[in-house]
Amino acid sequence: MKKLRIIIVNICRLLLALTFILSGYVKAVDPLGTQYKLDDYLIAMSLSDYVPDFVTLGGAVGLAALEFSLGIFLLFSVRRRIVPRLILAMMVFMTALTVWIYAADPVKDCGCFGDAIKLTNGETLAKNIVLLVCAIVVARWRKDMKRLISKSNQWIVLNYTVIYIVLTSLYCLYALPTFDFRPYRVGTDIKKGMEIPEGAEQPEFVTTFIMKKDGQTKEFTLENYPDSTWEFVDSKTVQTKAGYEPPIHDFSITLNSTGEDITEAVLSHKGYTFLLISPHLGYADDSNFGNIDQIYEYATDYKVPFYCLTASTEKDIQRWIDMTGAEYTFCTTDERTLKTVIRSNPGLLLLKDGVIIGKWSHNQLPTTDELTAPLGKLEIGQMPKDNTASRILKVLMTFVLPLLLLTIADRMWAWSKWVRNKEKSNKLYQFFKNNRKMRKKIVAGNWKMNLNLQEGVALAKEINEALAAEKPNCDVVICTPFVHLASVAQVLDASVVGLGAENCANKEKGAYTGEVSASMVKSTGAQYVILGHSERRQYYGETAEILKEKVDLALANGLKIIFCCGETLEEREAEKQNEVVKAELVGSVFHLDAEAWKNIIIAYEPIWAIGTGKTATSDQAEEMLAYIRSIVAEKYGKEAAEDTSILYGGSCKASNAPELFSKPNIDGGLIGGASLKCADFKGIIDAWKK
Numbered sequence: 001m002k003k004l005r006i007i008i009v010n011i012c013r014l015l016l017a018l019t020f021i022l023s024g025y026v027k028a029v030d031p032l033g034t035q036y037k038l039d040d041y042l043i044a045m046s047l048s049d050y051v052p053d054f055v056t057l058g059g060a061v062g063l064a065a066l067e068f069s070l071g072i073f074l075l076f077s078v079r080r081r082i083v084p085r086l087i088l089a090m091m092v093f094m095t096a097l098t099v100w101i102y103a104a105d106p107v108k109d110c111g112c113f114g115d116a117i118k119l120t121n122g123e124t125l126a127k128n129i130v131l132l133v134c135a136i137v138v139a140r141w142r143k144d145m146k147r148l149i150s151k152s153n154q155w156i157v158l159n160y161t162v163i164y165i166v167l168t169s170l171y172c173l174y175a176l177p178t179f180d181f182r183p184y185r186v187g188t189d190i191k192k193g194m195e196i197p198e199g200a201e202q203p204e205f206v207t208t209f210i211m212k213k214d215g216q217t218k219e220f221t222l223e224n225y226p227d228s229t230w231e232f233v234d235s236k237t238v239q240t241k242a243g244y245e246p247p248i249h250d251f252s253i254t255l256n257s258t259g260e261d262i263t264e265a266v267l268s269h270k271g272y273t274f275l276l277i278s279p280h281l282g283y284a285d286d287s288n289f290g291n292i293d294q295i296y297e298y299a300t301d302y303k304v305p306f307y308c309l310t311a312s313t314e315k316d317i318q319r320w321i322d323m324t325g326a327e328y329t330f331c332t333t334d335e336r337t338l339k340t341v342i343r344s345n346p347g348l349l350l351l352k353d354g355v356i357i358g359k360w361s362h363n364q365l366p367t368t369d370e371l372t373a374p375l376g377k378l379e380i381g382q383m384p385k386d387n388t389a390s391r392i393l394k395v396l397m398t399f400v401l402p403l404l405l406l407t408i409a410d411r412m413w414a415w416s417k418w419v420r421n422k423e424k425s426n427k428l429y430q431f432f433k434n435n436r437k438m439r440k441k442i443v444a445g446n447w448k449m450n451l452n453l454q455e456g457v458a459l460a461k462e463i464n465e466a467l468a469a470e471k472p473n474c475d476v477v478i479c480t481p482f483v484h485l486a487s488v489a490q491v492l493d494a495s496v497v498g499l500g501a502e503n504c505a506n507k508e509k510g511a512y513t514g515e516v517s518a519s520m521v522k523s524t525g526a527q528y529v530i531l532g533h534s535e536r537r538q539y540y541g542e543t544a545e546i547l548k549e550k551v552d553l554a555l556a557n558g559l560k561i562i563f564c565c566g567e568t569l570e571e572r573e574a575e576k577q578n579e580v581v582k583a584e585l586v587g588s589v590f591h592l593d594a595e596a597w598k599n600i601i602i603a604y605e606p607i608w609a610i611g612t613g614k615t616a617t618s619d620q621a622e623e624m625l626a627y628i629r630s631i632v633a634e635k636y637g638k639e640a641a642e643d644t645s646i647l648y649g650g651s652c653k654a655s656n657a658p659e660l661f662s663k664p665n666i667d668g669g670l671i672g673g674a675s676l677k678c679a680d681f682k683g684i685i686d687a688w689k690k
Contacts, residue, residue, distance in 0.1 A: 009144040012134035016087060017075035019131060024068025026114035027060065028169045030177040032343040034060035037111035044106030053283075061169045066090075068165045069158075074138070076407075077147040078154045084139040091135040095128040115181035149410045156406060164399050176361050177343055178391055183247040184341045186384060189355045191267040193248035203243030210234040253309060254332045256317070262331070266307070267354040272375045274299050276308040276328065278346040279338040282316040284362075285345065289324035291365040292346070296328050298371045308346075311335035350380065357383045440645045441474035441661075442601065442668035443685045444562055445675025446502060446530060449481060456484040461491040462678040468496050473688040474668060478675065479530050479562070482516050489525030500528025500562065503536060506549035518550075518557040529554050530670075532564040532588060534607045544587025551589055555596055562601045562670065563589055564649060565628075569608035577606075577624065582631050590635050597636055598643070602628055603670040605649030610672070616650045622663035629665055654683025661687050 027034045038056045042048040070090070073083045101110055102125045110124040119127065138145065149157060172178060180186070183193055209220045211230040220226055253263045266273060276292060278284045299306040306328045310317065317330050342349060342359055348366075350358035358380055360366065366380055375381030451459060460478060467476060479500035480488055489499055501524075505515035521529055531550050536542045547563075554561050565584040567577040581604070589600055604624050609616045625646045633641035648660055649670035660666050668688075674680040 005141060006144045006146075009137055009141045010146060012137045013074055013077075013145050016131060016134050016138060017071045019127075020067045020071030020074065020087070022071075022116075023112055024064050024066070024071055024165065025168075026116045026179075026181070027064035028068060028165050029172050029179050030114050030181075030343060031057065031060045031064065031169045031173050032339075033114055033177075033182075034064060034111070036339055037107075037114075038063075040107050040111075044104075057173075061166065061173075064169055065162060065165045069161050072157065072161045072403075074145075076149050076154070076157050076403075077145045078149070078157055080142045080145055080147075084135070084142045084145075088132075088135040088139040091128065091132040095125075095132045098125045098128050101125075116179075148407055150413075153406065153410050157403060160402065172343075174361065174363050176347070176359060176364075179388075180359075182340055184356060186356050186359055187386070188248075190248055190251060190351075191354045194246050194251060196244055196246055200244035204241035207235055250334055250337050252333060252337075253307070256314075256330045256332055266305070266351075269305065269351075270353055272304045272381065273351040274304060274306040275349040275351065276306070276346055277338050277342045277344070277349060278308065278310045278312065279335045280316065280345065281310050281312040281320040283345060284320070286320075286323060288362050288365060289326075291367065292348075292362075293325065294368055295348070295366060295371065296326075298368075302374055304375065307331050309333040309338060309341075311338060350375075352381070352383070355383070357381070439643060439667050441688055442477065442645050442647060443472075443474055443671060443681075443688075444477040444479060444500065444528070444530075444601075444603070444647065444668070445671050445681055446533070447478065447480050447484075447676060448502065448535075448672060450676055451481075451484070453483055453487060456480055457487050457491060459676070459678060460484075460488040460497075463681060464492050464497050466678055466682050467685070468493060471496075472685050474685065476685060477528050477562075479528065482521075485521065485524035485526050494525075494527070498528055499524075499526045500530060500560075501526050502530050502533070504529050504531070504550055504554055504559075506546050506553065508553060518553040518559060521554075522557045522559055527560055528562055528601075529559045530562045530564065530603075532584065534564060534566055534605055534610070538607075544584065547588040548591065551592070555592070555599055560599045560601065561589075562603050562647070564603045564605050564670070566605040566607050566649065572606070572608050578627055581624070581628060585628070585631065594636055594640060597640060601645045601647065602632075603647040603649045604628060605670065609650040618656070618659045618663055618666075621648045621650065621660060622665055625663070625665040652684060654680060654687065657684045657687035 035053070035057045038059055039048060042051055042056070067090075070083060070087055073079060074087060098110060098121065101107060102121045105121060108121070109118055110121065112119060112124060112127070168178075184190070206221065209225065210233040211218055211220055211226055212233050213226075213230045217233065218226075218230075220230075251263065252261060253266055254261050266275075274295065296306050298304075308326070308328050308330045309332075310330060311332065311334060312320075320326060341347075342361075344361040344363075346362050348358075348360045348362075349356055352375075370378065370380055372378070445463075447456070460480070463476075463478065475498065476496070477498040477500050478488070478492075479502050481502060485499065485501060492499055501516070501521045503516075504518045504521050505512060507515065507517065508519070509517055518529065531554065532542070532547050551561060551563070563585075565581045567580040571577055571580050585602075589597075592600070604621070606616045606620075606624070625648065628646055629641045629644065632644050645667040646665060647668045647670045648666050649672075652660060652669040652671055653674055657669065660669065669684060671681065671684055674684060
C-alpha cells in the first residue's frame, strides 16, 4: 500500500512540476503578452484605472518566475516543506479564479499557457481541478517525494533557477520573445492566414428587431417581421453558432490621410514592405527614433514602401512627428492586433510578398552598416532559416544541461558516500578486504556524580581539543550527569566525541518529580545513555522489568544504549557469574528484535572489581566477554554477535588498558574515575594505538 502511495504521489508531483514549468516558461519568454492578459483581468474586474503598467509588467515577470521556479523545485524536491504548500495555495486561488471565469466568462482564454496552448474556460477549470487534487496529494504526503538532489546542494538549484528565469524575461523584454507562438511569427503569409477554407463551417447569427406600436414594445425576427404600422426602435444581432475562425481575422490597415483601406494593397505588394508597429505612440520608446529615420531614408532610396501602423490618436501622432521629424505614412490598425503582431513599442516588421521575413525590437533595429545594398542582396532581406532547434538547444545547454550535470555529480557523490557507509557491513567487501568484520572500538567515560557544571564543561572542552588535535583510533563517548548535557553538547564536536547520559526514566512523561525522560536526554544533543549500571541496581533497586522499559523508551527516542551487566563477589565465588549475566541480558534486552539490537553496546562490569582493590585479570575479562558474545550469538546469530561491541567496565587504567584491549573479545572500556582527568582518559584511549 505504501509503495502504491509513493507512486501516486510522485506521479502527481511530476504532473504538477511539468505543468508549472511549461506555464512559467511560456509566460517568461513573452512577459508583455502576460502583462496584456493581466490587463484583461483588471478590466474585467474594473480595476485597470488603479493599477499602473509598471505594476502589471512586474507582476507578469514575477508570476512567470514563481511558476517556473516552483515547478523546478517540485521536480527536484527542493524545500519539500514549503514548496508543496505554496503550490497548493496557488492552485486553490487559481481554481477559485477559473470558477469565476467559467461562470462569468469575462475573458475567452485564461492565458495559462500564453499563446502556446489555448484552452477554453471549461477546459481550464477541468485542468485546475485535476491539478488541485494533485497538489493536495503532494502536500499531504510530501515526504514520499524522492529527491533528485541532496539537501546540501539544493541552494544551487534554487538560486540558478530564479536567476535564469528572471534573466530570460528581461532579455525577452529587451529583444523579442525567443519562442513566438502567435499567428504573426516569421514565415507567416498574412493574407493566407486570413483565408477561410472552402467548405469550412460558417458562423450563424440571429437578428432581433425591436418595434413599437400604440405604446407597446415587442421583439420580432425576420420570420415574423410585422407590417409597416409598427415603428422601428432598435435591432441586435447575436451569434448563435460558432464557425471556423482563421488564425488571422482582425488585421486591417487604414490610411489616416484618406480613410482608405489599403490592407489588400499592402499584402499583395510584390517585393518588400517595412511596417513600423506602435500600438500607442504616446507610450512608445523614442530613444532609437534616429535609427527608425535612417531605415525610412533607406526605404525611400530603394523605393521600399514604409508605413507606421498605430492605434494612436491624432494628437499622439502629431506629437511623435514633432519629436522625431517622422515623414513616413501613418495608418490605423486595431490596438490588440498590433500588440499581437510584435511585442515591442515600437517594433519593426519586414514583409516580402505579404510574408513576414523579419521582426525587430526597437532595441535591435537594423543599422546603417547592415543596410548597404538592395534588400534582395542583404542577409536581412532573406527568409531566415528556421532556428527553433537552435533556440531549444540553447535552453538545453544553458539551463537543462548544468542542472543535469549537477544532479549526476550529486547522485554519484551520494552513492559513493552510501558505499563508504555500507562497507563495514557489506559481506563481499569485507571478504575481499580481510574476510572478517571489524567491530567498533569504543572508550566511554562515566563521570557519575562528579564535577559541577563549570568543571564539567571545562573537562569536556579539554577532552574535545585533545582528541581533535590527535585523532583517536576508536570511538569516544563521555557520559555526564543530566545537569551537564546541554552545556557540554555545545563544546563537543560530535564527529570527535559522542555525548551520553548516565541514566533515563522508565516513563515517557508525567508527574514523576526528579526524573528525566529519554526524550529530554535526546533533546540535549546526547546520542547515548548508560542503563543497568550496578550502582543503579544496588542503590535504587532497578529491576530487570524497569530496565526493560527504559531500554524500549531510549530506543524509541533514537538513543544508543550502553547496557551494563556483571556479578557481585559472592556470585563470582559461587561460580554463578555466567548465570547472573545471562539473566540480566535476558530480562532487559534480549526481547529486542535484530534491528533494534544494532543500537545496543554491552558493558561487562565485574562488581567485585570496582572500588574494592581487587582487579580482574585480562584473561578473566576476556573469558566473560567471550561468554557474553556466545549468548548473543545464540539469540541473534553469529553475524550479529560479531558486530556487537562489548566493553570492559572494571578498573581500567592507562597502565592496563593495552593488555585488556589486546584481547579479541574486548572492544573497549567503560571508564569511571580515570575519565575525570583528560590526561588519564586520553592515556586509555591511546591504548588502541599501541
